[in-house]
Amino acid sequence: MSTSTGTTGPRVVLGVSGGIAAYKACELLRRLTESGHDVRVVPTAEALRFVGEPTWAALSGHPVRTAVFEDVAEVPHVRLGQDADLVLVAPATANTLAKAAAGLADDLLTNTLLTARCPVVFAPAMHTEMWEHPATRANVATLRARGALVVEPASGRLTGADTGKGRLPDPAELFEVARRVLARGDLPRDLAGRRVVVSAGGTREALDPVRFLGNRSSGLQGYALARTAAARGARVTLVAANVALPDPAGIGVVAVESAEDMRKAVLEAAQGPGGAADAVVMAAAVADFRPAGYRNSKIKKEPGAGPAPIALVQNPDILAELAARPRGGQVVVGFAAETDDVLANGRAKLARKGCDLLVVNRVGADLTFGRPDNEAVILAADGAAPTEVPRGAKEALADVVWDLVAARLAPPGGSCPEGARGPAAP
Incomplete structure (x- = not known):
């Protein structure tokens, strides 16, 4: 469909409700239009008290309708929802939820929500007390049960001097959510109600206050796994080691540095105060070794003398520890970065680690680390045939991983499938 903006891309309705975070939706709108999306903005009357109609029209390239009785002959209260490929409400206030x-259906936005047959995403923004109120929590649960994706708000500075959970996620991350949902119009909600843990990035093992032993992992694959799981309905905890990436929208991030930090955070998240996570995906590159000792001051270069040897000790094997713990139906996934004999080394590692799935990929110069694409072979401990994932976006590999995980999850309250049991509880 050709539009006045000259775009033929996906048709997005951007709903904007009346909160101070409405100004952030301007940046989200800019990202959508500049990437080729055809966006119609539907602000509520309250939203226009924060950002005026000319701004939305200029950024979208379309006239802005705000009321059911505008341009009645075109039936906008029905057509907007019917024609959309995605409805995204950002910010979504407690009132709108x-x-x-x-x-x-008392305004154009709520009418549009009732007529939409496409994916619907809500990005809530409100004060912490409003977000935590039982009425809001019940409304969010209702919307999720109907198939809507309600992104968890971020924590941070709110209106005035207040801080807490309720902040609208970064527009760049909301754009990634929209792009992810649009990339798969049939995006499954097979992880709805599930709690998952993902690790990402590369650990650093300190030598002295200045130097460390590390690796080249960027965290991109782990972040893709976290975003994809959230888009499929999961509550996600992301344990991130030394990653220079913005926090994904709606995902709790635990920042760590060393392998020991990673171990503590992952094991705590995998068990959790509310019970064990349904799945743990260890995409982080965890250092196998760390220096045997730490120097409190910078190691100096001695004139005429060579460097002193650095003694190393082995780090804990987090993946093997996760797999060996009593875990019921928890599915544990590992990653294996190999430079040669990729498949043989992967099979040996799968047997040694005891995880349910192992994602094996070749790494090296200009391969995997820091790149937006990846390819892999996924091996399964239950004897299923290897799954080959051709080179493509890291989100595509993430989707395949979650497809395989979802197939191995026990039904809620049911018995776990064979191959995803772990050791029996004592």
Whole structure:
């Protein structure tokens, strides 16, 4: 479909409700339009008190409708939802969430939500007390049960001097959510109600206050896994080691540095105060070794003398420890970065680690680390044939991983499938 903006890309309705975070939706709109999306902005009357209609029209390239009775002959309250490939509400206030959950239709945005047959994403923004109120939590649960994706708000500075959970996620990350949902119009919600843990990045093992032993992992694959799981409905904890990436929208991030830090954070998240996570995916590059000792001051270069040898000791094997713990139906996935004999080394590692799935990929110069693409072979401990994933976007590999994980998850409250049991509880 050709539009006045000259785009033929996916058709997005950007709903904007009346909160101070409405100004951030301008940046989200810019990212959508500049990447070829055809965006129609539907602000509420309250939203226009924060950002005016001319701004939305200029950034979208379309006239802005705000009321059901504008241009009645075109039936906008029906057509906008019917024609959309995605409806994204950002920010979504507590009031808008309540109206959507109750099925109210007292303005153009709520009418559009009722007529939409495409994916619907809500990005809530409100004060912490409003987000945590039982009424809001119930409304969010209702919307998720109907198939909507409700992104968890971020934590940080709110209106005035207040801080806490309720901040609208970064527009760049909301754009990634929209792009991810649009990339798969049939995006499954097979992880709805599940809790998963993903590790990402590369650990650093300190030598002295200045130097460390590390690796080249960028965290891109782990972040793709976290975003994809969230888009499929999961509650995600991301344990990130030394990653220079913005926090993904709606995902709890635990920042760590060393392998010991990673071990503590992953094991705590995998068990969790509310019970064990349904799946743990160890995509981080965890250092196998660390210096035997730490120097409190910088190691100096001695004139005329060569460097002193650095003694190393082995780090804990987090993946093997996860797999060996009593875990019921928890599915554990490992990653193997190999430079040669990729498949043989992968099979040996799968047997040695005891995880349910192992994602094996070749690494090296200009391969995998820091790149937006990846390829892999996924091996399964239950005897299933290897799954080959051709080179493509890291989100594509992430989707295949979650497809395989979802197939091995026990039904809620049911018995776990064979091959995803782990040792029996004592």
